Amino acid sequence: RNHKECQIGSFAPGISIDPQTKTFAQFPKWVKENSTESGIAPSRESTSNAPSSSLLNNKRILMYCTGGIRCEKASAYIRQ
Numbered sequence: 320r321n322h323k324e325c326q327i328g329s330f331a332p333g334i335s336i337d338p339q340t341k342t343f344a345q346f347p348k349w350v351k352e353n354s355t356e357s358g359i360a361p362s363r364e365s366t367s368n369a370p371s372s373s374l375l376n377n378k379r380i381l382m383y384c385t386g387g388i389r390c391e392k393a394s395a396y397i398r399q
Contacts, residue, residue: 324385336374343389347396350375 320329321340329335338349353374380397384390 320383320385330381330383343392346389346393350397 320337321342322337323341325335325337329337338346338353340346340349355373355376382390382394
């Protein structure tokens with residue numbers, strides 16, 4: 320979700336991340352800036368328990384769709 324959509328609603332306070340983006344075109348850059356090269360945990364099995372300063376490193380990411388194509392594009396991008 321972009322910033323405006325996050326302001327409208329999210330899963331629950333404290334667990335949702337607002338990427339502070341205005342357009343989907345900003346999303347890939349935000350992901351790169353908030354994940355390490357080892358990436359985001361692709362499944363329930365995390366490969367590392369090491370602490371990380373990365374916002375997304377070794378985390379399972381839950382996304383919700385507002386009815387458009389962005390969620391499909393975002394999940395495909397994150398899985399790369």
